[in-house]
Amino acid sequence: MSNKESVTASEIERTLRIFHEPGDVVEIRFLEVSGRGRPYTIAGCFDDFAKAAAEVARWETGDPRFAGVYHVLNVVNPALLARSNNQLESYPKATTTDHDILRRRWLYIDLDPRRPSGISSSDAELKNTIEASNFAVEVGKQLGFYEPIISMSGNGCHVMYPIDFPNNSESDQLVARLLGHFSDNVTREFPNVLVDQSVKNAARIARLYGTTARKGKDMPDRPHRRSHLLYVPDYLEPESLCQTA
Secondary structure (H helix, E strand, O other), X not given: OOHHHHHHHHHHHHHHHHHOOOOOOEEEEEEEEOOOOOOEEEEEXXXXXXXXXXXXXXXXXXXXXXXXXXXXXXXXXHHXXXXXXXXXXXXOOOOOOHHHEEEXXXXXXXXXXXXXXXXXXXXXXXXXXXHHXXXXXXXXXXXXOOOOEEEEOOOOEEEEEEEEEEOOHXXXXXXXXXXXXXXXXXXXXXOOEEEOHHHHOXXXXXXXXXXXXXXXXXXXXXXXXXXXXXXXXXXXXXXXXXXXX
């Protein structure tokens, strides 16, 4: 593994260990992979986070011909490991669905700047969205949520609140109402920022931090950016990472 791959893998593994418990099965998914005619998907289920991070880093630092890398946020049925067993596969026959989620672990607030579809954000748009994410944190405080994770997704920001909800229709409705509440409050103060309300489903995928968002062409004024964690509360840092820090 090259030094660049090692650094990238370290950041990706940290992301996996923050968002998932030891022994969890997590699905990694590459979207809009090019090179075989029409864009296709690569996916795999892993319970070895180090192996998952190394495999993603190899793709990320090699010849990246994909729009982005994602992971399923919530708790996946461990039986899904048998689909690929710590390997990535092209054209997977199945990926994680809402029925495969055991519990909801994260409330995902996805903030993006208003802009034409299919292009990356400008620096000014990203800066405004970071400011909006800080306001979203204040909205969460008013609701009584614990301190969240804040990240730069490549084009916007994510605010992630730890939750422990069953995967049922009542939780679906509650999450939809919460997203609506965040949207109403954020867009009132930041009309050029959108809170994505389509991310309410249980099997939602989110950017795997440490990887790059490649929307549209990589332009000087609208560049492809590498996603990263901006802030992780101490209580959400895995003990193994705290001990080695």
